[in-house]
Amino acid sequence: MLVKNQLLSLKAYEPGKTVEEIKNTYGLKNIVKLASNENPYGCSKKVSEALANFSAEYALYPDGAAGRLRERVAKHVDVDPKALIFGSGLDEVIQIISRSLLTPQSNIVMAAPSFSQYKLHAVIEGAEVREVPTVDGYHDLESMLKRVDPNTKIVWLCNPNNPTGTYVNGTSLKSFLQRVPQDTLVVLDEAYYEYVTASDYPNTLPLLAEYDNLMILRTFSKAYGLAGFRVGYGIGSPDLIQLLEVTRLPFNTNRLGQTAAVAALDDEAFLQHCVRKNKNGLDAFTAFCNKNHLGFYPSQANFIFLKTDQANSLFELLLQKGFIIRPFPNGVRITIGKEEDNRQLLLSLQDILDHESRHLLSS
Numbered sequence: 584m585l586v587k588n589q590l591l592s593l594k595a596y597e598p599g600k601t602v603e604e605i606k607n608t609y610g611l612k613n614i615v616k617l618a619s620n621e622n623p624y625g626c627s628k629k630v631s632e633a634l635a636n637f638s639a640e641y642a643l644y645p646d647g648a649a650g651r652l653r654e655r656v657a658k659h660v661d662v663d664p665k666a667l668i669f670g671s672g673l674d675e676v677i678q679i680i681s682r683s684l685l686t687p688q689s690n691i692v693m694a695a696p697s698f699s700q701y702k703l704h705a706v707i708e709g710a711e712v713r714e715v716p717t718v719d720g721y722h723d724l725e726s727m728l729k730r731v732d733p734n735t736k737i738v739w740l741c742n743p744n745n746p747t748g749t750y751v752n753g754t755s756l757k758s759f760l761q762r763v764p765q766d767t768l769v770v771l772d773e774a775y776y777e778y779v780t781a782s783d784y785p786n787t788l789p790l791l792a793e794y795d796n797l798m799i800l801r802t803f804s805k806a807y808g809l810a811g812f813r814v815g816y817g818i819g820s821p822d823l824i825q826l827l828e829v830t831r832l833p834f835n836t837n838r839l840g841q842t843a844a845v846a847a848l849d850d851e852a853f854l855q856h857c858v859r860k861n862k863n864g865l866d867a868f869t870a871f872c873n874k875n876h877l878g879f880y881p882s883q884a885n886f887i888f889l890k891t892d893q894a895n896s897l898f899e900l901l902l903q904k905g906f907i908i909r910p911f912p913n914g915v916r917i918t919i920g921k922e923e924d925n926r927q928l929l930l931s932l933q934d935i936l937d938h939e940s941r942h943l944l945s946s
Contacts, residue, residue, distance in 0.1 A: 589706050602907075611905050617918040617928065618909040619810075620745070620775075620886050624860065624921070626808035626843070627853040633846035634839065645838040652841045656816060659848050660788055660801075665821040668828060669836050673774055673802045673815035678704050680798070680817070683830045684736045684768060685710040692730045693739040694722045696746055696911065698772060701739040710736070720747035720880035720888065724759045731767060738763060741772045743779060746909070746916040748882025753785035760794050768823075770798045774815075775884035777806035777854060778861055784883065788818070795820045805885060806857055807847040812840035861885050864919035871929050875936055878914075890914045897935070904931045 602614045649669045657664040670676035677700045685691070687709035693701045695714035705712045713730045715723050722740060731738065740759075743750045751759070756771075763769055771787055787799050798819035804810040814836055817824070847854075868887045872879045878890030891897055894910035901908055906928050909916040919925065 587707065587709070589709055593703065593706060605902065605907065609903055609905075614905050614907065615920060615924045615928070616907045617920050617924070618907045618916075620805060620884070620916075620918045621810050622806060622808035622857055622885070623919075623924065624808065624853075624857050627847055627850035629850045629853075630809070630843045630846045633842050637839065637842055639838050644834045645836065645841065647833045649836050649841050652814075652836070652844055655845045655848055660818060662788065662791070662818055663821055666791070666818055666824055668817045668819075668824050668831060670815050670817070670831070671835050671840075672804055672810075672813040673772065673800050674700055675813075675835060676800055676815050676817045677701065677772075679827055679830045680737065680768070680770060681705060681708055681710075683827050686736075689734050689736040690732070691737045691739060692727050692735055694727070694741065694744060696913075697739065697741045698745045698774075701737075701741075705737075717744070717747060717749075720744070720749045722749075722751050724751065724755055728759065728762055731763060733764070735764075735767045738767060738769045739772065740769065741774075742785075743775045743883040745774070745884065746886070746911055746914075747880045747888050748775075748884040748886060749880055750779065750781060750784055750883045752781070752783040754783070756785045756787070757790075760790065760797065763796065765796050768796050768798060769794070770800060772800045774800065774802045774805055776801055778858055778885050779883045780858070780862055781883050791818065791820070795823070798823065803844045803847055806854055806861075807844070808857070809840070809843050809847055812837075812843045814840045814844045860922070861919050864922065864925045867925055867929065868917070868919070871932070875933075886916050886918045888914050888916050900935055901928070901931060904934075906931060 602616065605614055653664045653667055656667055668676065670679060681704035685705055685708035690711035690713055691701065691705045692713045692715065694717050702712050715727045715730055717723060722744065727738065740751060760769060791797055798817055800817050802815035865882055865887060880888045891914050894915045897915055898908055898910040
């Protein structure tokens with residue numbers, strides 16, 4: 584079968600080994616997964632209660648407009664319900680945006696490293712990908728601006744950035760938006776927004792009234808602990824959203840996911856509990872790195888990135904000790920877990936530094 588030529592240069596997503604496979608391979612009884620930035624505390628009890636009382640005709644399609652969820656999210660972020668588009672996780676919202684705007688004559692501008700789906704969908708649509716290297720893990724906004732031209736349809740800003748955890752502050756973002764052409768869409772991916780504690784992180788929702796070419800993405804997969812339900816959403820100009828809706832599949836979010844997301848928004852106390860626990864975990868990792876003079880990026884997300892040019896070796900050593908982390912070409916990303924899991928992982932890292940291979944984590 585003939586497929587698009589650009590697909591030949593891409594690889595399908597390959598899930599890692601299952602926990603059971605790793606247990607059998609290494610003879611381990613317990614495995615702690617700290618690779619996918621999931622919420623280690625799960626989700627609110629209100630979600631479980633809502634699903635326990637869930638009653639529906641399973642043979643019927645879900646609400647294609649996600650009406651109840653739309654009204655609840657609109658109230659939560661204080662926007663017009665028509666300014667929202669929902670997807671099966673932010674992955675699908677990214678796909679919708681890319682499919683709607685990109686052509687082989689267009690290009691995107693993004694940081695590198697950043698979330699891989701921006702590049703993937705641009706390549707699938709035949710668009711040029713202009714990657715601008717981060718500086719100390721941060722978006723190089725000035726260099727990104729220089730790569731924007733009349734054919735640039737989308738500028739992707741992952742804020743906080745995945746995998747570095749760094750962020751663009753309010754002043755820098757405003758200056759950037761003022762200089763981007765009005766016919767270029769700036770997409771702020773705020774998947775980790777709820778975890779941010781920095782005082783100068785931008786309040787982006789009011790900016791929507793100033794910039795028609797701005798779109799904000801958020802998700803229920805991270806801090807709300809609903810990754811298994813796949814519910815994400817975009818916020819933008821109602822006129823733009825109406826056009827994007829043409830590309831959205833009619834029943835892309837299911838009944839259970841919509842119900843779970845509504846319930847999650849009703850438990851702010853649980854959300855703040857998770858944020859506090861995450862901050863404590865980040866502080867512990869930061870202190871460990873400083874104590875041992877390790878290279879890392881300061882994070883505002885629910886993970887931390889440790890610098891190393893031997894990421895695969897470190898990944899393998901920690902796997903043997905029962906921890907699954909995520910290797911990258913220039914380091915490893917470690918999800919912040921529960922307090923005891925963090926403590927045990929740091930003990931394992933200390934053991935590696937003291938007795939096995941300190942060079943694996945030299946900065």
